[in-house]
Amino acid sequence: MRRIVFLATLLALVSPFSLAQQPAPAKAATGPSEFKIGGSVTTPLTVTLEDLKKMPRKALHVENAHAKKTEVYEGVLLEALLQKAGVPQDEQVRGAAMATYVLVEAADDYHVVFSLAELDSSFQDSEVLVADTMDGAPLAPDQGPFKLVAPHEKRPARWVKMVKSITVGRVSN
Numbered sequence: 001m002r003r004i005v006f007l008a009t010l011l012a013l014v015s016p017f018s019l020a021q022q023p024a025p026a027k028a029a030t031g032p033s034e035f036k037i038g039g040s041v042t043t044p045l046t047v048t049l050e051d052l053k054k055m056p057r058k059a060l061h062v063e064n065a066h067a068k069k070t071e072v073y074e075g076v077l078l079e080a081l082l083q084k085a086g087v088p089q090d091e092q093v094r095g096a097a098m099a100t101y102v103l104v105e106a107a108d109d110y111h112v113v114f115s116l117a118e119l120d121s122s123f124q125d126s127e128v129l130v131a132d133t134m135d136g137a138p139l140a141p142d143q144g145p146f147k148l149v150a151p152h153e154k155r156p157a158r159w160v161k162m163v164k165s166i167t168v169g170r171v172s173n
Contacts, residue, residue, distance in 0.1 A: 031107045031162025035130075035146055039167035040100065042086030049145055052076050052132050055084075060129055062151040073149045075131035078102070078166070079119050087168055093120050099171040104148050107162035112148075114158070116168070127151055130163065 037045040052075060059074045083089055088097045093116055100116035117123045129149045132139060139147055139161075148160040 031141075031144055031146060032164045033145060035163045035165055037081060037085045037166045037168070039103075039169050040087075041082075041168050043084070045081070045085050047081065047130075047146075049132055052130065052146075056080060058127070058129060060127060060149065060151050062149060065154075065156055072135050073129055073131035073147070073151075074133045074136075075129045075146075075149075078128040078130055078148065079121055079126075081130060081166070082116075082119065082168070085168070087116065089120055089122070091122070093117055093122070096170065101169050101171065103167045103169060104158075104160045104163060105165045105167070106160045107164045110160060112158040112160055125152070 034046050034048045037047065055076045057074055058077055059072055061070060061072050063069075064071050079089070082102070088100070093100075098115075098117060102114045102116060102119060104112050104114070114128070118126055119128055129151070131147045131149050132145055134140075134143070134147075139145055143161045146163040148158070148163055150156070150158045
């Protein structure tokens with residue numbers, strides 16, 4: 001009987017301690033469920049996954065140099081999103097508009113910059129994509145829900161996971 005009481009007492013002392021000592025499971029980083037397009041635009045936008053699904057979509061087969069594999073991303077061309085926000089395109093990109101830049105910011109504070117002309121198909125076929133799926137599945141929490149993919153660059157340094165904002169700016173004199 002003393003043995004049972006001793007074990008019960010020991011268990012009562014040890015159990016709460018061992019439960020408190022267990023580390024919480026690591027939580028994967030998650031990007032924002034929407035991103036904003038603002039700055040020098042005529043129509044600021046807040047874009048959700050649902051909004052992106054309703055827009056004309058494009059699938060791109062790309063070589064990911066970091067992962068050393070081919071991936072298939074699907075989403076909306078950044079050019080189309082900028083057009084929806086009222087950013088100058090095609091013949092409107094001349095003169096002062098040639099000093100327009102697009103700043104993409106991630107939830108982890110990573111930032112990249114493109115010139116507006118780099119994203120305009122009348123200048124080049126950059127096909128920069130705001131993706132929401134990879135290989136037919138939603139992006140992993142540490143990658144999405146939105147990822148900017150610049151497939152024709154030699155290095156994926158301007159690929160941005162967990163996109164939170166896109167800001168259009170102009171270099172002033």
